[in-house]
Amino acid sequence: MFPTRALLGRSVWKGPNIVPIALPRTLPPPPNTPPIRTTKRAATILPNFVGLRFAVHNGKTYVEIQVTEEMVGRKLGEYVATRKRFTYKQSKNK
């Protein structure tokens, strides 16, 4: 019925948003490798990202995520929230 339903969000001729991200040279990276810092939240998670640690910008700080197999095909930014829940703080001086 809709063979391209999954691709409706983006034009087919563009393909997925593949952003050049500097991946570690040796795979899997040795322990104590710092996570890959990036602000490219719209980058599609590729199959060769699986198992890597990313530090994705949330607008303020870099939040670490571990890429698993289920995340392939989605965007890095989907896993890092940009909003903070509203909490009321009592102010002392009126």
Add this chain to the structure above:
Amino acid sequence: MISRGSSSNEQRTLVESQDSSQPKYVKMVFILGVNFPERNLLKASQPSYARSKSLETFFGIGNNGSSRLLSRFNIHPTCRVGELANKQVLDLTAVLSEMKIENDLRREVLNDIKRLKETGTYRGRRHALGLPVRGQRTRTQIKTPVRLNRMERRL
């Protein structure tokens, strides 16, 4: 072939009707284990008949799905359940039992929501909070997601 449909060949049982304006007995036809009154339309051609469309009572079969089923078995769109030949009833039941409808489909949708939540996506979080998932504004008018969006959402 589904077994609980019990093949409907001689299964047009007589069931007493609750409605006194209708004839006292209404014949019923089994399609995929569900009894439908014979006077029901298979597919509503007009909105005024919407309450009696039988195929669309299955979760997962809507306007498109029922049209496709009717055209596949050469059934005219204003056909009533009682006018179906036995073979057509059997064919419909066979095809419906192969399709992913009712509880299978519900389970699939719920699993998709659960997977979104477990992988930690923004969409999963919005489902769990009972807020709109697709970027709608939340300043006003979020009654529907508040009512429906849950982890175990009602379908």
